[in-house]
Amino acid sequence: MQLMATAVGRLGSRFSLVFDPDAHQVLHSALGRWLDFPTDLAIGVESDDGKVRTLPFTNRFPLFEIVEQRLTMCGVVYVARSRELGLGLQVEVVAPFYPRDEWASLAPLFLIRLEVFPQDRIFWQPAEQRTEQGRLFVRLYRDHLHLTQAHDRLKINYSVPKAIWQGERERSPDWGRDAELWWCDERLVPLSPNPEMLDDGVAFRFDLTDPTRCRFDLLWCAFVDEPVLTVFGQPASFKYRWLFTDADAVADFAQRHFDELWGKAQGIDQLIAQSGLTKAQADLIRISFQNFLLNSWWVVRDDGSEWFSVWEGSCYFHSTVDVEYNDALVYLAFWHELLEMLLDEWALFEMQDEVGNYLAHDMGGELEIGKQAYHHPMPVEENANFLLMLHCLWRWTGRRELIERHSGLAKRLTAYLERSDTTGNGFPNLGTANTIDDASPAVQFSRKQTYLAVKVLCACHAAQQMAEELGDPDWAKQCRKLVDLIRKTLDEQAWLGDHYAVCLERTADGLVDAWTGQPLRGELVGWDAYSIYTANGLLYLLLSGNEPPLDYDRFRTDIVNAYWKALTEYGCTHTSADKSNVWVSQNLWRDVIAAYLSVSLPDNASRYLALQTFMNTAGLTKGFIDTYLTNNLCFYPRGITSIGYLFALCGLRLDRVRGELRLRKTAPFPCQVPLLPLADWEQGQVPVIVYRQVGKRMEATIEREELLGELKLVWEE
Numbered sequence: 001m002q003l004m005a006t007a008v009g010r011l012g013s014r015f016s017l018v019f020d021p022d023a024h025q026v027l028h029s030a031l032g033r034w035l036d037f038p039t040d041l042a043i044g045v046e047s048d049d050g051k052v053r054t055l056p057f058t059n060r061f062p063l064f065e066i067v068e069q070r071l072t073m074c075g076v077v078y079v080a081r082s083r084e085l086g087l088g089l090q091v092e093v094v095a096p097f098y099p100r101d102e103w104a105s106l107a108p109l110f111l112i113r114l115e116v117f118p119q120d121r122i123f124w125q126p127a128e129q130r131t132e133q134g135r136l137f138v139r140l141y142r143d144h145l146h147l148t149q150a151h152d153r154l155k156i157n158y159s160v161p162k163a164i165w166q167g168e169r170e171r172s173p174d175w176g177r178d179a180e181l182w183w184c185d186e187r188l189v190p191l192s193p194n195p196e197m198l199d200d201g202v203a204f205r206f207d208l209t210d211p212t213r214c215r216f217d218l219l220w221c222a223f224v225d226e227p228v229l230t231v232f233g234q235p236a237s238f239k240y241r242w243l244f245t246d247a248d249a250v251a252d253f254a255q256r257h258f259d260e261l262w263g264k265a266q267g268i269d270q271l272i273a274q275s276g277l278t279k280a281q282a283d284l285i286r287i288s289f290q291n292f293l294l295n296s297w298w299v300v301r302d303d304g305s306e307w308f309s310v311w312e313g314s315c316y317f318h319s320t321v322d323v324e325y326n327d328a329l330v331y332l333a334f335w336h337e338l339l340e341m342l343l344d345e346w347a348l349f350e351m352q353d354e355v356g357n358y359l360a361h362d363m364g365g366e367l368e369i370g371k372q373a374y375h376h377p378m379p380v381e382e383n384a385n386f387l388l389m390l391h392c393l394w395r396w397t398g399r400r401e402l403i404e405r406h407s408g409l410a411k412r413l414t415a416y417l418e419r420s421d422t423t424g425n426g427f428p429n430l431g432t433a434n435t436i437d438d439a440s441p442a443v444q445f446s447r448k449q450t451y452l453a454v455k456v457l458c459a460c461h462a463a464q465q466m467a468e469e470l471g472d473p474d475w476a477k478q479c480r481k482l483v484d485l486i487r488k489t490l491d492e493q494a495w496l497g498d499h500y501a502v503c504l505e506r507t508a509d510g511l512v513d514a515w516t517g518q519p520l521r522g523e524l525v526g527w528d529a530y531s532i533y534t535a536n537g538l539l540y541l542l543l544s545g546n547e548p549p550l551d552y553d554r555f556r557t558d559i560v561n562a563y564w565k566a567l568t569e570y571g572c573t574h575t576s577a578d579k580s581n582v583w584v585s586q587n588l589w590r591d592v593i594a595a596y597l598s599v600s601l602p603d604n605a606s607r608y609l610a611l612q613t614f615m616n617t618a619g620l621t622k623g624f625i626d627t628y629l630t631n632n633l634c635f636y637p638r639g640i641t642s643i644g645y646l647f648a649l650c651g652l653r654l655d656r657v658r659g660e661l662r663l664r665k666t667a668p669f670p671c672q673v674p675l676l677p678l679a680d681w682e683q684g685q686v687p688v689i690v691y692r693q694v695g696k697r698m699e700a701t702i703e704r705e706e707l708l709g710e711l712k713l714v715w716e717e
Helices: 102-106 162-166 247-256 258-273 279-294 321-334 336-349 379-397 401-405 407-419 450-469 473-494 536-544 552-566 584-596 605-614 637-650
Strands: 006-008 016-020 025-029 037-047 052-054 066-072 075-082 087-094 109-118 133-141 146-150 153-161 181-190 201-207 215-224 229-231 234-238 296-301 306-310 350-352 357-359 653-655 660-664 671-674 688-694 697-703 712-716
Touching (some): 006 075, 037 075, 037 087, 087 258, 102 258, 109 133, 109 247, 109 258, 153 247, 181 201, 181 247, 201 215, 215 247, 229 296, 247 258, 258 279, 279 296, 279 605, 279 637, 306 321, 306 336, 321 336, 321 584, 321 637, 336 379, 336 401, 357 379, 379 401, 379 450, 379 536, 379 653, 401 407, 407 450, 407 473, 450 473, 450 536, 536 584, 536 653, 552 584, 584 637, 605 637, 637 671, 660 697
Parallel strands (some): 660 712
Antiparallel strands (some): 016 025, 025 037, 037 052, 037 133, 066 075, 075 087, 109 215, 133 201, 146 153, 181 215, 229 234, 234 296, 350 357
């Protein structure tokens, strides 16, 4: 595929690399994105007659004439070719990840494989020469990067100023070893025999006439041995400090387990590569997964308690509830214990206003966790989000203790949802500011929003099931009453014939801009627009097959009509009246819901991927970008919503409380879909549903069906 800025990262450990071919550099730091610096990284070949070619991440050497890249779930592959040298070079950078394996996933390291191959022709033209011998090299340069040889490895040391948050990116003469610096310790370690240790890197002799001397492995690891976050006033350090003692221990671990780490990463890559996803869908998952990882923090406080949270990309908020509402699909796919940790942590951020109790928007900002950092709360939305995630995790795992632990909080959040309506129609008119913070007033903080009303209905439907399970009839009755009331208002007041209104109110009088505090007046433009958010609250209930009572034909009609009315080059805007703002993650969320409701929308993955390419070439370096030009939501975690493509393709509905797994009997085309939530990761076994074309019909079978255990399998048309 086309060269573009590409990131690789680690789960919770922050060590990340952003390969930027346009700027001829790599953004690099053991502390990750936004705490990194441009580094000249020369990866290339040198022939015995002195000709050099490198990948486009350096300004020190000539570049390969042709370079392409391939994204993987756990990294990136570059394939470079030189007509002048008559050879090519493949470089694979692997960031090992394996579900529920902390050693493989948290270790701050990258595995690198270099492989040289002959290139006799390029574009039908013969090579100018046939280079058969020379050396491959990896060389680093950056101001104030201290490199020293240490027997079989290169030591890399540097500091990162804590003043970087105030925009201080240039090194000051008085930077010294004091409390205002983080000290980072790294290693570049050759794993293949007979390496040549350079002052600034590592080299290997290659010989194209000898197959054993064409491929070479090395690793790049890091370590930060001091606190990096403050959590409720306590210093917290990376969790890997409890797995490893220093950078050399990380390197020794990787040397001993290289084949295992490589194999686990390749296995995860193959699950995506061999699925029935389109190339654009798979690449969206690959891009967004690495951007999700580089935003994650997994730390341990001095008292030994762990903390997991995820930065909201360029906003630096920790585990924003509405962002994790979308991100949580990846926890359900790979590591549900992380979602459980988040639910427990959010429970510590209960707040109160004149309506009642609600959850804070986030857990903190930048490097400080302990209180909401965002400008204003979003009470109705975040309460509903929490209830829906809690319900889904309970139904997918069957673990009753989850809802027992949070029952008190869940009841208080439900009470807020009930009291947020003071007009008697069920639609909230208090606490209605929401996550869509670059949209029009009608979308962002109007009263009686249909989007929030549907989400509240879904959350109360979920809470009713939790109440019934816990034997709380009063709570269940409260929830059921609100569901019925909202459903009645939806049918009688919100439906406009071919779509649902954005909100029921048509005037801005009485509204207050949540950002400025200023009152709004006049017509509420866009109240009757077509919105992509109407069905947003449905997905978690669809995932467990516990859909609420709604007119689904109307919802299908709403989704289709809003799609065509709001469509632009890179996806749909918030509504047909908000033509400047596209959020890819919300388009993805809508697409997954549409698939579950059997709404046949065009596959828009190529549109979303085109935006990623556009925003990571020609001088732009945005990582996963959720927005189009008007909002800088870059290096954003929310794109991992795309993992929902896998759930939607087979219509996965999992409910361990009922002991039931429901799958779609047919697929759009012959394919196979890994059933990630049913995997036995410890044994490395993943059940796969295989769709085959047999004559004029599709047949579905499950490989490794024994992994379903006692679940009853139900096939749906």
